Structure formats: structure tokens, C-alpha cells
Amino acid sequence: GTLNPGLLILVISIAAILGDSIGYELGRHLGRGWLLTHLGHFGMRREHLDRVDGFLARHGGKAVFASHFQHLLRALMPFVAGDRRMPYLKFLLSNAMGCIVWSNVFVLLGYLAGAGWRVVAKWVGVASEIVGGALLLVIALVWLWHWWERHEDDAKRRWQAVAKHPRLIALRRRFAPQLEFLLNRLSPHGYMGLHLTIGVLLIIGASWLFGGIAEDVVTGDPLTVFDKDVAEWFHERRTPGITTAMQLISDLASLTWVTGVATLTALVLWWKRCWYRLLALGFVLPGGMILGFVLKVIFHRHRPSFEDSFLIFYGYSFPSGHTMAATVLYGLLAVFAVIAFEAWRWRLGAVLGAIVMILLVGFSRLYLGAHYVSDVVGATAAGLAWMALSLTAVDTLRRNRGRSD
Structure with a gap:
């Protein structure tokens, strides 16, 4: 200790x-x-x-x-x-x-x-109730990864066979101008191609989700009642052993951890001369942390409170700073992995790994009583929106200058 x-x-x-x-x-x-x-x-x-x-x-x-x-x-x-x-x-x-x-x-x-063995036994007993759902999700994600790894070639062949169907070919000829416009938006090449399309869609979708949650938080809609019920449920099942485990998981999105990982990543990118990825790192992580702080001040929502709480958290609740930090950190690392790996199974593995890390950090904040469900979901949405905005801006700049990095 x-x-x-x-x-x-x-x-x-x-x-x-x-x-x-x-x-x-x-x-x-x-x-x-x-x-x-x-x-x-x-x-x-x-x-x-x-x-x-x-x-x-x-x-x-x-x-x-x-x-x-x-x-x-x-x-x-x-x-x-x-x-x-x-x-x-x-x-x-x-x-x-x-x-x-x-x-x-x-x-x-x-x-x-x-x-001590008593703490371990109590931890295992309660964890089977609380963490069971999370383990099932992780197992499902791992199964999806292995399924894709085994069937990647077969899935591509089936898609090519469908694309050669006579009816589909006739539809493609009939709507050729419209399809050309869509393909240009979905092409990985060009100044206004896939990167910009995905970025804009992510920004719009994540911002819409965050706006809806923020509106419910401000107006006190039924979502806030659900927030309190979930917070009470976790509080009733809190034990010292699991609390310490959740604190360790939560530390994977702490300022110290994020700074350390960001510094190490920046050194590697600088060493490999990946200047635009380094620029993206400089925008996404510090900007995301600052945005989270600003949003907390704007909404000034109080944290969950309990009569017999043995953990005290300071500051405002909405959105969750740890969850937002996890979203931009592990989301950005997943993007870098997708760029670095050529095999789709490794790209999928990186994305699934980032999802698991974000879910674990968000779950830990709920269990510790630091945040409500809407704080965690809203932080994830805000983090995705900011990351998409930053990456889209940097990638558009890179393509406009005709650089390969």
C-alpha cells in the first residue's frame, strides 16, 4: 500500500x-x-x-x-x-x-x-454479477475479430460475385451519374474523397448525439432519472477490492497516463518523421482535454452524491473527463494503427481494442460513482466529434499539399 x-x-x-x-x-x-x-x-x-x-x-x-x-x-x-x-x-x-x-x-x-484472500473472494463474487456483461462483450468482439480473420477472403469473393449480378449491373448503368458522385465521395483518393466524407459524417453524428444528451441534462428529461437509478445500483454493489481495480482502470485515462503515452507516441512519430501524424496528435489530445474542461464549466452539472460514499470527487460531472480522454487517446492510437497495418484483421483488432479500452474506462467511472451514464456517453460523443474534426482538418491539409505522410 x-x-x-x-x-x-x-x-x-x-x-x-x-x-x-x-x-x-x-x-x-x-x-x-x-x-x-x-x-x-x-x-x-x-x-x-x-x-x-x-x-x-x-x-x-x-x-x-x-x-x-x-x-x-x-x-x-x-x-x-x-x-x-x-x-x-x-x-x-x-x-x-x-x-x-x-x-x-x-x-x-x-x-x-x-x-488477503477474504478481499479476493469478495471481489470475485461481486465481479461475477457486475463484470459479466462486459466480459461477454469482450468475448463477442474477439470472436468477431477471429471470424473476420478466417473469412476475409471468402467475404471479398462473395461481395465481388454480388457486384457482378446482372440486375445490379443494370442498376449501376441506370444511375451512373449519381453513383459516380457517391464513388467520388467514397474514394480514398482525391481532395474531397472518403476521408472528408467519413470525417463529416462522424462530426455530424457525434455532435447530434452529444447535443441530444446535453439537452436532456439541462432540461432534466427522463434520462436523468435513469442516470440516478444506475448510479444507485452501482453504489449498492461497491466493494473495496473492486473499487481499487476500477481506480486502476480509470487511471488508464488519467492526466499522468495520457501525458506519458502522448509523449512516447510523439517521440516515435518525430523519430519516424511522421509530421502530419504528429500534428494530429498535437491537435487531438490537448484539444480534447481542453474541450472537456470547457464543457464541464459550461454545463456545471454536479457529480453523483451518496450518504455513505467513501470516495469524494471534485469538479463538475458532465461530460466525463476520463472517458473523453480515453476516447481521443485510444481512438487516435487506433487510427494510427489502421494507417500502419495493411492486413484488415490487424486494423479491426486495433479498432476493437480501442473500443474495449473506452468501454472499460467509462464503466470504471460509473462504478466509482464519479459520473452518470449520460456523462460517459456524452463524453464519448464529444471526444469522437473532436477527434473527427481534428483528423479531418489535418488530413485535408495534407492532401491539399500533396504529402504522403
Whole structure:
């Protein structure tokens, strides 16, 4: 109990990411021959290296992520990835996700073990009731990812077969001018193409959702009654063990954590000379945090209050600052991953991972009694709108100047 768990997770995650990046560079410059010569000094044999090499060749980024949970893979994977010339950004994203999950799991297990078996038993009992729905959602998202990974080629073939149907071809000829206009809006090329269309649609949709929630909050519509019922439900089921776990999850969107991840990401983008992505990072994260603060002051909604609350939160409630920070941080990292990865299964995995992180942070704020449901949903909508606006502006600037980054 002498160390802050959130700060401990942050330090361990950053140290692990930096250490593995050094291992990657060593593998890139020294190569497999050097490692074969010195394997004996590390208590390893050639078959160990062959196992790691084969695992990476079969699974790519998934192998880098999974390596953190097996001691042999964890020791050799960064060096082998560098030796095989895996793109650094792909390695960094997979490795960073693994480091973050690994540090959270083991710090949390350490806390629970130190808290005593009674606390652990109580935590497990109540968690089965509260977290069950969240686990089902995560399982569904993982299943969707694996389904797409197995059926990606088949789905593309089926779509191509449908597109060649005679009736569909006749409709395409009949409405050729209208379809040409839509295709230009949906084309990934051009100044007014897909990037602008998606950006505008996201801005409109997310802003509309936020406006509707904000109106209900101001006018005291039935949504606020639902807010209070949900807040009371969580309050009645709050326990010290789960509360600490939720605080750890909530810290994944704290100012300290967001600043650390943003700084590390900025250094990588600067090193790789990705100037427009660096500009997007500078707009999305600080701007999103400032926007959240301004909205809190505008609406000045009080936080949930309970007679026997053992957690006290200061400041205003709407929208949730932590949820908004999670939305812009993990949403932006998912966008960068989509740009970096060519395989759709990894793009989908990055997006699903961002969704899970945002949901976890939002859930933690509800459980802790820091916010109402409308605070969390409104923050997600506001964060999406701001991120879409910033990314659309930066990408439009990039395309207007004809740059590839």
C-alpha cells in the first residue's frame, strides 16, 4: 500500500516499451549470427531461438503481443523482431499493447494477493454479477475479430460475385451519374474523397448525439432519472477490492497516463518523421482535454452524491473527463494503427481494442460513482466529434499539399 498502483503501472509500461525497443534495435543491427554466438551466456539453446523465430513468422504482431506472457518469448522476441526487419511501427504498437496489458495484470494480481484472500473472494463474487456483461462483450468482439480473420477472403469473393449480378449491373448503368458522385465521395483518393466524407459524417453524428444528451441534462428529461437509478445500483454493489481495480482502470485515462503515452507516441512519430501524424496528435489530445474542461464549466452539472460514499470527487460531472480522454487517446492510437497495418484483421483488432479500452474506462467511472451514464456517453460523443474534426482538418491539409505522410 506504499506505492500508487496507477503510477506503478505507468512506470512499468514505459520501461518495458523502451527496453523492448532497445532489444529491437539490437536485433536489427547485430543480427541472428551474433545472438547464436552468445546464446549460451543467457542460458538458452538454438532450438529456443528457432521456436521464437517460427512463432513470429506464423503470427506476426500477435506473437509480439503474446510474448509478454511467456518468459522465453518475452526475452527473445524484441531481438528476433528486429532481426527479421519487422516494421518498427507495427512492432511498437503490438509491443506497447502487450506491455500495458502485462503491467496491468501483474500489478493488479499483486495488489489482490496482498489484500488477503477474504478481499479476493469478495471481489470475485461481486465481479461475477457486475463484470459479466462486459466480459461477454469482450468475448463477442474477439470472436468477431477471429471470424473476420478466417473469412476475409471468402467475404471479398462473395461481395465481388454480388457486384457482378446482372440486375445490379443494370442498376449501376441506370444511375451512373449519381453513383459516380457517391464513388467520388467514397474514394480514398482525391481532395474531397472518403476521408472528408467519413470525417463529416462522424462530426455530424457525434455532435447530434452529444447535443441530444446535453439537452436532456439541462432540461432534466427522463434520462436523468435513469442516470440516478444506475448510479444507485452501482453504489449498492461497491466493494473495496473492486473499487481499487476500477481506480486502476480509470487511471488508464488519467492526466499522468495520457501525458506519458502522448509523449512516447510523439517521440516515435518525430523519430519516424511522421509530421502530419504528429500534428494530429498535437491537435487531438490537448484539444480534447481542453474541450472537456470547457464543457464541464459550461454545463456545471454536479457529480453523483451518496450518504455513505467513501470516495469524494471534485469538479463538475458532465461530460466525463476520463472517458473523453480515453476516447481521443485510444481512438487516435487506433487510427494510427489502421494507417500502419495493411492486413484488415490487424486494423479491426486495433479498432476493437480501442473500443474495449473506452468501454472499460467509462464503466470504471460509473462504478466509482464519479459520473452518470449520460456523462460517459456524452463524453464519448464529444471526444469522437473532436477527434473527427481534428483528423479531418489535418488530413485535408495534407492532401491539399500533396504529402504522403
